[in-house]
Amino acid sequence: MEIRIRDLAKDFGDFPALFGVDLDIRSGELLALLGPSGSGKTTLLRILAGLEAPTWGRVFFGDEDASATSVRERRVGFVFQHYALFRHMTVADNIAFGLTVRPKAERPSRAEIARRVQELLDLVQLPDLARRYPSQLSGGQRQRVALARALAVEPRVLFLDEPFGALDAQVRKDLRKWLREIHDRTGYTTVFVTHDQDEALELADRVVVLNKGRIEQIGTPDEIYDAPASPFVFDFIGDASRIPVTVEHGGVVVDGRRLALPVEVLGQGAATLYVRPQHWTIGAPDAPGALAATVAGTRRHGVSRRLDTTLGDGRAVEIDVPPETRVAAGDRLSLLPTRWRLFFADGAAAAVAPVRDPGRVAAS
Amino acid sequence: MATDQTFPLDPPRPRALPVPPPIGETVVARWTLVAIAGLFLALVLVLPIAGVFTEGLRKGIWAYFKSFGDPDALASIQLTLLVAVISVPANLVFGVAASWAITKFDFPGKSLLITLIDLPFSVSPVVSGLVFVLLFGAQGLFGPFLAAHGLKVIFAVPGLVLATIFVTFPFVARELIPLMEAQGAADEEAALTLGASGWTIFRRVTLPNIKWGLLYGVLLCNARAMGEFGAVSVVSGHIRGLTNTMPLQVEILYNEYDFVGAFAMASILAGLALITLVLKTFLEWRFGDELAANRRH
Numbered sequence: 001m002e003i004r005i006r007d008l009a010k011d012f013g014d015f016p017a018l019f020g021v022d023l024d025i026r027s028g029e030l031l032a033l034l035g036p037s038g039s040g041k042t043t044l045l046r047i048l049a050g051l052e053a054p055t056w057g058r059v060f061f062g063d064e065d066a067s068a069t070s071v072r073e074r075r076v077g078f079v080f081q082h083y084a085l086f087r088h089m090t091v092a093d094n095i096a097f098g099l100t101v102r103p104k105a106e107r108p109s110r111a112e113i114a115r116r117v118q119e120l121l122d123l124v125q126l127p128d129l130a131r132r133y134p135s136q137l138s139g140g141q142r143q144r145v146a147l148a149r150a151l152a153v154e155p156r157v158l159f160l161d162e163p164f165g166a167l168d169a170q171v172r173k174d175l176r177k178w179l180r181e182i183h184d185r186t187g188y189t190t191v192f193v194t195h196d197q198d199e200a201l202e203l204a205d206r207v208v209v210l211n212k213g214r215i216e217q218i219g220t221p222d223e224i225y226d227a228p229a230s231p232f233v234f235d236f237i238g239d240a241s242r243i244p245v246t247v248e249h250g251g252v253v254v255d256g257r258r259l260a261l262p263v264e265v266l267g268q269g270a271a272t273l274y275v276r277p278q279h280w281t282i283g284a285p286d287a288p289g290a291l292a293a294t295v296a297g298t299r300r301h302g303v304s305r306r307l308d309t310t311l312g313d314g315r316a317v318e319i320d321v322p323p324e325t326r327v328a329a330g331d332r333l334s335l336l337p338t339r340w341r342l343f344f345a346d347g348a349a350a351a352v353a354p355v356r357d358p359g360r361v362a363a364s
Numbered sequence: 365m366a367t368d369q370t371f372p373l374d375p376p377r378p379r380a381l382p383v384p385p386p387i388g389e390t391v392v393a394r395w396t397l398v399a400i401a402g403l404f405l406a407l408v409l410v411l412p413i414a415g416v417f418t419e420g421l422r423k424g425i426w427a428y429f430k431s432f433g434d435p436d437a438l439a440s441i442q443l444t445l446l447v448a449v450i451s452v453p454a455n456l457v458f459g460v461a462a463s464w465a466i467t468k469f470d471f472p473g474k475s476l477l478i479t480l481i482d483l484p485f486s487v488s489p490v491v492s493g494l495v496f497v498l499l500f501g502a503q504g505l506f507g508p509f510l511a512a513h514g515l516k517v518i519f520a521v522p523g524l525v526l527a528t529i530f531v532t533f534p535f536v537a538r539e540l541i542p543l544m545e546a547q548g549a550a551d552e553e554a555a556l557t558l559g560a561s562g563w564t565i566f567r568r569v570t571l572p573n574i575k576w577g578l579l580y581g582v583l584l585c586n587a588r589a590m591g592e593f594g595a596v597s598v599v600s601g602h603i604r605g606l607t608n609t610m611p612l613q614v615e616i617l618y619n620e621y622d623f624v625g626a627f628a629m630a631s632i633l634a635g636l637a638l639i640t641l642v643l644k645t646f647l648e649w650r651f652g653d654e655l656a657a658n659r660r661h
Contacts (some may be wrong), residue, residue, distance in 0.1 A: 050554055071556045078557040084550035088572040098558035101568070153558055 001061055001156040001189050002027045003007075004046065008057035010043055010213075012260065017043045018213045021057070025191060027155075030183050032200035033193045035210035036236065041144065041193045044210070048191065049159050050074045061156065081162040083142045085134040091145050092117050092130040098153035112277055120148040123182065140171040144284070147179075151186070160192035176203050197237050201225060204297030207231050231343045234274045241317040243273040243291075247350060255312050260289025260336065263352040271344045277306060277320040279339040291335035293317060297329050309333065400659065416634045418508070420627035431625040432638045437657035439605040441632070446521065447596075447609060448589045451528040455585050459536025462580070464570070467544040468552065483539050484530055492530050493598025496523055519601030524609065527595040539581030540574055547573055578650035587640040591633055 003025040010018040018040040025031055033041040046052040048059060050071040058067045066074055085094050093100075095117045099108055107115065121127050124144040134142055143163060150158060163179065164172040180203055183190050194200050200207045201221040209216040209224060209232075217229040228234040235242075246253045250264035252273065283290055293309040296316075300306075304320040307327060311317060318333065321327065342350035371385050375652060389397075421428050431437060444446060462481060466474060500517035510517060517523045555565045571578075593611040600607045608616065610629055615627035648655060 027381065049557060051557070070563075071553075072559050076555065076557060077557075080550050080554060082550060084554040086551060086555075086569055086572075097560070097568075101555070101564050149554075149558070161398070259595040 003157065003191075005044075005048070005101040005188070006058045006060070008039070008044070008047065009055050010047060010052065011055045016056075016213055018047075018172060021213075021215055023208060023218065025063065026206075027189055027190060028187050029205045030180070030190045030203065031192070032204035032207045033198060033210060034195070034200040034207050035192065035238075038212070039210040041195075041210045045159050045161055045191060045193050048157075049076050051078070059106065074336070075153065075156050075294045076153030077153065077158040077161040079143070079146045079150050079163055080160070080364050081165050083134070083146040085142055085146060085149070087134050089133075090130065091121070091126070091132050091134070091137070094134070094145055095120055095149045095152050097149060097170070106176040107236070116152060116164050120152055123151070123185075138171075139167045141177055143167065143175060147182070151188075155188070158188045158190045160190065162193055162195070164196075165194070172199075179203065201237070211236070227340075228341060228347065230276070231272065231274065231347055233352060234341060234343075239274050239318060240274045241314060243311070243317065245271055245273045245276070245340070247344075248354075254291060257291075258289065259291070265342060266351045266353060267344060269344060271342050271350060272343055273337070273340055275317075275337040275340045277318045278304070279337055280317075280319045281319065281338055282337050283334040283336065285334055287334035287336075290336045291317070291360040293333050293335050295327055295329050295331040296331065298327055309335070373414060379545055389396075391400075413638075416627055416630045419623055420631040423624050427484050427624050428628050428631075429621075431628040434625065436605045436608065437613060437625065437629060439609050440608045440629070443521070443524070443608065444590050444610040444631070447528050448526050449584055450525045450579070451532060451589050452582060452586050454525075454529050455533045456578070456582055458533055458578070459581060459585075460574075461541055462537045463540035463544050464566075466541055468549055477600050478541070481534050483534075483540075484532070485534050485550075489531055489592065489594030490598055493527050493595035496526050496599050497596075500526075518599050519603065519607055523599035524596055524607060527599045528589050528592055531595045532585045533590050535585035535588060536578065536581035539577050539655075543577040577655050580647050581648070583634050583640055583643055587637060590636055 003023075005021055005023040005025075007023040008018060008221065008236065009016065020038075021044065033044060035041045043052060047054050050066070050069065050073075054067070058065060060066060061074065067251075073156075089097070092114075096113050099113045099116065116128065118127070121130055126141060126144055126148075129137065129145075134145070134231055135360075137145065147160075147163075150185065160179075164175055167175065176199060201224065204221060206218065206220055207224045208218050211232045217224060217233050219229075224237055226235065228237060234240050242299075243254060245265055247265050247269060248258075250266070251258040252261055252265055252271075253259070254273075291311055293311055296308045296310050298305055298307050300323065301320065303323070305320060305323040305325060305327075307319045309317050309319060319335065327333075342352075344350060432441075453553060465471070486585075497518055500506050500523065502509060502511065502518075504518070506517075515522075517526070551569050552565050555569045560568070572635065581628070590609075591611060593615075596609055597612055597615075600612055602608060602612060602616065604616070610633055614626050614629045614633070615621075617629065
């Protein structure tokens with residue numbers, strides 16, 4: 001099921017939760033709505049499901065205008081953040097609920113329902129828990145049951161609201177992988193909401209980054225991580241150092257020194273240079289056309305070693321180096337970004353010329 | 365002198381010093397507080413209830429039961445049951461509807477409704493009764509209309525029911541609103557996305573979630589409905605055998621120095637209170653996590 005969202009807006013009283021949202025969700029894709037709390041991601045999901053009515057705009061399910069249809073007519077599966085399992089029903093009854101509430105004419109036979117429930121329990125890898133009550137399950141098991149319950153009605157699209165938000169780190173990781181497998185096996189168009197960038201980047205085919213009710217960027221995890229479209233996305237996804245610079249005559253000037261970048265930057269004025277810790281080359285101190293930095297400290301950071309360095313004006317810059325690199329606090333270095341983005345004060349990304357693999361230079 | 369290098373392998377542990385409990389009160393202070401509380405309870409609760417039963421049985425078990433044989437006494441018991449049977453279900457429906465509306469929807473006047481539900485708790489029962497006299501009494505707002513159509517509200521059963529409903533309507537709603545608020549709407553939304561209709565959602569999801577809280581509210585509502593004196597007294601008119609409920613009958617008998625009769629009748633009310641207490645305690649013990657009252661306390 002393909003979903004198109006056109007010029008969607010939602011106000012809660014005077015508070016605009018969403019505005020000007022345009023989005024195409026492709027059939028069969030696994031899409032993440034990523035953003036900090038208050039960015040409107042859950043509101044968007046609830047509007048898609050029909051649990052919330054938009055103030056403005058339209059939602060199309062395929063060619064059908066779904067804006068005026070009720071939740072029941074939309075036939076969507078929705079998995080709630082806190083599972084919302086019916087606590088007075090067994091796992092089997094929970095999963096069967098969507099089938100048993102159908103009008104008599106459309107309701108499958110009891111045997112058919114039982115068969116379907118068992119099939120779904122097998123799919124979510126809980127084959128023996130049919131007779132348990134939700135209170136007897138762990139968080140991860142509850143989430144699986146909630147998913148099985150949503151799938152039982154064979155929805156046209158599957159929505160998950162912070163599906164792993166309430167689980168601990170290890171369970172989360174396992175479930176993430178498992179959800180991807182389920183998605184690949186069943187082929188449901190799936191949209192999930194998360195505030196966890198790792199979850200979005202690892203799990204989704206495409207990621208929609210939301211901020212303050214607007215879409216900041218839509219792209220594959222690679223695009224989002226490697227080419228953030230706005231300062232917000234750069235700050236929100238992954239680590240980055242921000243260095244205030246001035247753009248003059250096509251060059252980037254820091255502390256009165258023009259950086260030796262192999263491109264010409266278009267535009268003029270104050271800007272901010274964004275660089276990820278792993279996108280630096282380190283040179284001998286006082287190399288011309290590079291930033292001068294002093295190592296303030298080093299710490300182990302996953303597979304690499306992270307250097308906390310300070311520039312001349314005291315601004316901190318984080319750099320990832322191989323752990324065997326011999327550096328110590330007090331060492332002086334010169335730094336040159338290999339990959340970077342430049343945003344002017346109004347948030348516009350600076351264009352560069354000539355257009356040849358922007359931001360990437362041979363190690364100097 | 366050379367130091368001896370042998371150390372005991374297991375040095376004796378220093379003995380734990382008696383540490384005063386962190387809350388700080390001494391044993392004497394704690395027992396004094398408990399004693400005061402116990403004495404107070406005995407004085408204002410246990411003693412009077414025991415008194416009710418001993419006074420009722422003062423002239424023997426025969427006189428005790430004989431007093432219920434009086435037609436007026438029997439009529440008052442029947443009337444009390446009738447009033448409860450009408451007003452408790454009425455408040456059950458109202459309480460569920462109001463709680464549902466307040467917790468699941470937003471609508472204009474919502475906070476006003478919440479405030480109004482509490483009104484009977486803050487208004488003197490006598491005033492509650494007077495309101496109905498002013499509305500439906502002979503000189504009241506609807507008095508001429510009712511008289512013209514031969515309907516009697518005040519000094520008749522409808523007035524008693526109205527006054528009782530008024531006084532007891534917060535009980536169910538007050539129990540359900542915090543409970544349903546805490547549960548949120550996620551269960552109902554889940555049922556909705558699974559294709560259930562409104563009535564099915566109420567019957568299969570909402571009602572099972574609130575059933576113990578509802579029962580608890582109904583229990584308290586019923587206890588109050590049977591025991592209400594003030595409001596009912598105003599609208600009753602004290603017509604023997606017709607508009608006297610049990611609490612009113614107790615007063616009449618007492619004023620006529622029929623102590624056995626008065627206390628025998630009172631003992632039924634006291635017994636009802638004890639049964640309510642036992643059931644209430646059982647509900648709180650067994651389904652405490654599903655009762656809003658427990659979270660409030």
